[in-house]
Amino acid sequence: MKLNLKLSFSSLAFLFSINMSLAQSDADVIFVNELHKLALKEGKSYDWLKELCSKAGPRIAGSKEYEKAVEISLAQLKSITNVKTSIQDVQVDYWKRGSSEIVKLFSSNGEVIPLVSLSLGNSISTDSFGITGEVIEVQNFTELEKLGDKVKNKIVFFNRPMDPGSITTFSAYGGAVDQRVFGASKAAALGAIGVVVRSMTTEIDDFAHTGVMQYDPKYNKIPALAISTQSAELLSSEIKNKGAFLYFKNHSEMIGKMNSPNVIGEILGSENPEKVILVGGHLDAWDVAQGAHDDGSGCVQSMDVLYLLQKMGYKPKNTIRCVLFSSEENGLHGGKAYAERAIKDKESHIFSLESDSGGFTPRGFTFDADTSVLKKYFKNVNDHFLPILEGLGYKVSIGGSGADIGPLKPLKGLLAGLKPDSQRYFDFHHTKRDTIDAVHPRELKLGAAAMASLVYLIDKFGIE
Amino acid sequence: MKLNLKLSFSSLAFLFSINMSLAQSDADVIFVNELHKLALKEGKSYDWLKELCSKAGPRIAGSKEYEKAVEISLAQLKSITNVKTSIQDVQVDYWKRGSSEIVKLFSSNGEVIPLVSLSLGNSISTDSFGITGEVIEVQNFTELEKLGDKVKNKIVFFNRPMDPGSITTFSAYGGAVDQRVFGASKAAALGAIGVVVRSMTTEIDDFAHTGVMQYDPKYNKIPALAISTQSAELLSSEIKNKGAFLYFKNHSEMIGKMNSPNVIGEILGSENPEKVILVGGHLDAWDVAQGAHDDGSGCVQSMDVLYLLQKMGYKPKNTIRCVLFSSEENGLHGGKAYAERAIKDKESHIFSLESDSGGFTPRGFTFDADTSVLKKYFKNVNDHFLPILEGLGYKVSIGGSGADIGPLKPLKGLLAGLKPDSQRYFDFHHTKRDTIDAVHPRELKLGAAAMASLVYLIDKFGIE
Numbered sequence: 064m065k066l067n068l069k070l071s072f073s074s075l076a077f078l079f080s081i082n083m084s085l086a087q088s089d090a091d092v093i094f095v096n097e098l099h100k101l102a103l104k105e106g107k108s109y110d111w112l113k114e115l116c117s118k119a120g121p122r123i124a125g126s127k128e129y130e131k132a133v134e135i136s137l138a139q140l141k142s143i144t145n146v147k148t149s150i151q152d153v154q155v156d157y158w159k160r161g162s163s164e165i166v167k168l169f170s171s172n173g174e175v176i177p178l179v180s181l182s183l184g185n186s187i188s189t190d191s192f193g194i195t196g197e198v199i200e201v202q203n204f205t206e207l208e209k210l211g212d213k214v215k216n217k218i219v220f221f222n223r224p225m226d227p228g229s230i231t232t233f234s235a236y237g238g239a240v241d242q243r244v245f246g247a248s249k250a251a252a253l254g255a256i257g258v259v260v261r262s263m264t265t266e267i268d269d270f271a272h273t274g275v276m277q278y279d280p281k282y283n284k285i286p287a288l289a290i291s292t293q294s295a296e297l298l299s300s301e302i303k304n305k306g307a308f309l310y311f312k313n314h315s316e317m318i319g320k321m322n323s324p325n326v327i328g329e330i331l332g333s334e335n336p337e338k339v340i341l342v343g344g345h346l347d348a349w350d351v352a353q354g355a356h357d358d359g360s361g362c363v364q365s366m367d368v369l370y371l372l373q374k375m376g377y378k379p380k381n382t383i384r385c386v387l388f389s390s391e392e393n394g395l396h397g398g399k400a401y402a403e404r405a406i407k408d409k410e411s412h413i414f415s416l417e418s419d420s421g422g423f424t425p426r427g428f429t430f431d432a433d434t435s436v437l438k439k440y441f442k443n444v445n446d447h448f449l450p451i452l453e454g455l456g457y458k459v460s461i462g463g464s465g466a467d468i469g470p471l472k473p474l475k476g477l478l479a480g481l482k483p484d485s486q487r488y489f490d491f492h493h494t495k496r497d498t499i500d501a502v503h504p505r506e507l508k509l510g511a512a513a514m515a516s517l518v519y520l521i522d523k524f525g526i527e
Numbered sequence: 528m529k530l531n532l533k534l535s536f537s538s539l540a541f542l543f544s545i546n547m548s549l550a551q552s553d554a555d556v557i558f559v560n561e562l563h564k565l566a567l568k569e570g571k572s573y574d575w576l577k578e579l580c581s582k583a584g585p586r587i588a589g590s591k592e593y594e595k596a597v598e599i600s601l602a603q604l605k606s607i608t609n610v611k612t613s614i615q616d617v618q619v620d621y622w623k624r625g626s627s628e629i630v631k632l633f634s635s636n637g638e639v640i641p642l643v644s645l646s647l648g649n650s651i652s653t654d655s656f657g658i659t660g661e662v663i664e665v666q667n668f669t670e671l672e673k674l675g676d677k678v679k680n681k682i683v684f685f686n687r688p689m690d691p692g693s694i695t696t697f698s699a700y701g702g703a704v705d706q707r708v709f710g711a712s713k714a715a716a717l718g719a720i721g722v723v724v725r726s727m728t729t730e731i732d733d734f735a736h737t738g739v740m741q742y743d744p745k746y747n748k749i750p751a752l753a754i755s756t757q758s759a760e761l762l763s764s765e766i767k768n769k770g771a772f773l774y775f776k777n778h779s780e781m782i783g784k785m786n787s788p789n790v791i792g793e794i795l796g797s798e799n800p801e802k803v804i805l806v807g808g809h810l811d812a813w814d815v816a817q818g819a820h821d822d823g824s825g826c827v828q829s830m831d832v833l834y835l836l837q838k839m840g841y842k843p844k845n846t847i848r849c850v851l852f853s854s855e856e857n858g859l860h861g862g863k864a865y866a867e868r869a870i871k872d873k874e875s876h877i878f879s880l881e882s883d884s885g886g887f888t889p890r891g892f893t894f895d896a897d898t899s900v901l902k903k904y905f906k907n908v909n910d911h912f913l914p915i916l917e918g919l920g921y922k923v924s925i926g927g928s929g930a931d932i933g934p935l936k937p938l939k940g941l942l943a944g945l946k947p948d949s950q951r952y953f954d955f956h957h958t959k960r961d962t963i964d965a966v967h968p969r970e971l972k973l974g975a976a977a978m979a980s981l982v983y984l985i986d987k988f989g990i991e
Contacts, residue, residue: 228564
């Protein structure tokens with residue numbers, strides 16, 4: 064068996080200093096390398112993602128499309144030897160986009176220019192006539208609040224870009240997304256009649272990015288739409304020039320509570336069946352595209368972890384459970400319901416790993432837990448896993464894990480998130496471009512291999 | 528100044544153990560972080576690449592398009608403050624593709640099926656009637672040689688795929704490319720009349736990949752073409768079924784020696800102007816596409832190193848020289864001519880860094896040198912640079928550097944190659960798909976930032 068390992072200097076240094084027998088380590092290095100080869104050659108994630116994207120497509124929680132996604136992924140899980148499947152009922156808030164969404168800019172020279180737009184998730188509708196108003200541009204809430212009475216009866220335009228200088232695009236997203244989530248109520252508090260928000264992307268292009276927004280019950284609900292970054296640049300220059308008026312009309316409906324279940328598949332542990340190692344992603348996706356990266360990728364990679372370990376002939380000591388969560392995009396109902404049951408049943412979740420950052424080349428993992436718990440893990444991770452993961456080019460650091468597994472924190476298990484390369488993610492995120500064509504088979508499969516490797520190492524070495 | 532550094536456990540460990548003052552290290556961490564932000568926000572590489580791709584386009588060494596590329600890149604270099612430009616004449620072999628390239632498969636059921644093909648670089652033409660012959664499929668030269676006399680008057684089909692299980696695609700390429708380079712003469716030695724070679728890609732698609740081939744002067748020259756992997760799969764199944772005949776016709780011409788210069792731009796060192804730190808890529812590209820990844824990316828990133836360091840206000844101690852090499856694809860004439868002059872002039876090249884693996888997210892660097900030299904560098908790299916580079920997620924390992932700077936090895940300087948993510952490279956390599964659309968602006972710019980960071984660290988700390 065030929066190994067083609069390029070170990071970094073630091074990995075070499077660690078390999079020489081760790082407290083495990085070299086033979087043991089060698090066997091694990093070989094195992095995870097073979098696992099990567101297997102994933103690239105025979106991994107199921109890409110084929111499964113193609114099926115999910117083409118047959119279920121856009122699948123907001125509560126929709127018929129989500130039901131189809133449940134059916135497809137259950138069948139995919141059942142195709143894996145020794146996997147036991149189940150579903151967990153989850154009550155979600157079903158928000159449904161209407162057919163009519165229009166934003167028009169009345170420019171200073173009398174032109175009427177359509178802007179590229181999408182209603183934000185949970186936004187109310189305008190009435191059938193739509194609304195027209197003068198537009199005020201702001202970069203942040205402080206600026207907005209300073210305007211005070213001037214906001215009354217206006218349309219507020221939140222135009223702070225994601226910072227293009229951030230090395231990871233998720234930091235840039237974190238620094239801008241408050242406008243999308245809270246902008247409407249902040250503006251309504253001052254008497255605004257509607258808001259438009261610059262789309263969450265580092266690129267200047269003509270795609271609108273939807274995403275969740277929340278109303279503060281203290282204030283009037285006003286409609287909220289995202290506009291493409293090109294539309295935002297145009298609108299901003301018109302405002303700076305001679306001011307601008309917008310007309311917009313949108314239609315959507317909050318249908319209300321629906322059952323939209325979590326999907327579960329597991330391989331029972333041979334030694335500690337009561338101890339769970341969880342891998343997961345979320346099965347719901349925004350209603351505008353196939354949700355290939357967000358988060359079809361995380362779902363198929365999580366299922367592939369079961370497939371790959373089984374195909375490698377590995378018998379896990381602990382139960383390896385794949386959970387495909389419902390309604391991450393719009394309320395986190397799936398993650399909350401799962402954790403509620405696990406906490407009530409006092410289930411032991413020793414480790415949970417989520418993939419929800421796109422199906423791009425894996426770069427590493429971030430670990431999260433209570434500080435005391437993390438210290439313990441840190442020592443063990445350092446001893447056993449790190450040199451092997453680093454040998455494969457994966458970086459291990461402390462950081463967030465995933466929205467769906469966050470509610471499991473009270474169980475004191477270790478939480479982690481797969482960190483793929485983030486550069487292209489916000490080209491696709493929450494837009495109609497998030498389709499199977501945007502996912503590279505090798506990149507997706509390597510993510511599944513990275514996850515399966517970490518699950519293998521933690522299952523084998525334990526974390527206590 | 529807010530730093531958003533995620534240090535890995537190993538980096539932390541190294542940071543605590545290294546022999547430099549923490550203040551010193553902090554300043555360098557801040558510098559390279561600011562350099563990355565600058566590259567993402569104001570770096571020139573993407574705009575320069577757009578200009579090169581649209582105005583020069585396909586630019587095989589010796590062509591008018593190459594002349595245009597020289598003109599464009601000289602102007603781009605001249606736009607950087609304090610950069611002195613020059614050109615170095617290089618004699619190259621100008622091979623020119625003709626207009627007519629056809630491969631047709633006569634299937635067992637009487638169909639005539641066109642295959643997707645491209646002549647390999649340096650291939651001779653068929654005569655105007657083309658050739659027809661029975662096809663023999665082989666996976667490697669051993670299999671070919673065992674066939675002996677059976678090869679006579681046949682067309683040999685080399686069909687060994689790049690190994691899809693390789694984690695880096697370059698290893699898979701290295702394991703298959705002998706068929707393309709040496710296949711024709713190996714087959715001619717046994718009396719074959721032509722060869723077709725499976726395209727060098729891990730994907731199954733319908734694009735033919737050209738690339739250099741070499742004739743062994745001991746044998747007849749026979750024509751050689753690449754066919755797409757889909758065509759290869761089809762041809763292979765026909766052969767396995769009832770055997771297959773191919774007709775093919777191609778036209779190309781070896782025009783012969785032309786002057787096709789290297790392009791050079793440099794910032795003189797403030798302390799040691801006679802010591803050179805080289806950054807480079809190759810300006811020529813195959814004649815079928817814009818050469819956006821191969822290697823327009825490496826050229827604009829190398830120029831951007833000068834731009835970014837200057838824009839950061841950094842005054843290099845040593846001369847930082849950007850070299851855009853001629854004719855890497857077809858004979859390495861640019862790299863050889865450059866090294867010949869440098870060796871003759873006894874120029875001191877303390878460090879040379881090439882980018883020729885595509886404009887994808889940078890993952891690290893591989894270092895190359897004589898073993899004794901490398902040991903010395905290893906110690907210093909370890910002390911000074913590694914924690915800072917690793918903090919940014921870059922992996923440093925021992926490996927190849929780049930074809931163009933390889934001939935500089937006798938000068939005993941340190942050589943290195945930028946290692947970007949390799950997963951998508953062979954979707955584009957040497958095909959008509961290698962266009963500006965295949966390059967992501969942020970990925971390209973991060974590569975320039977990675978190179979500039981390493982050049983900064985080596986210039987500042989030295990490597991002796």
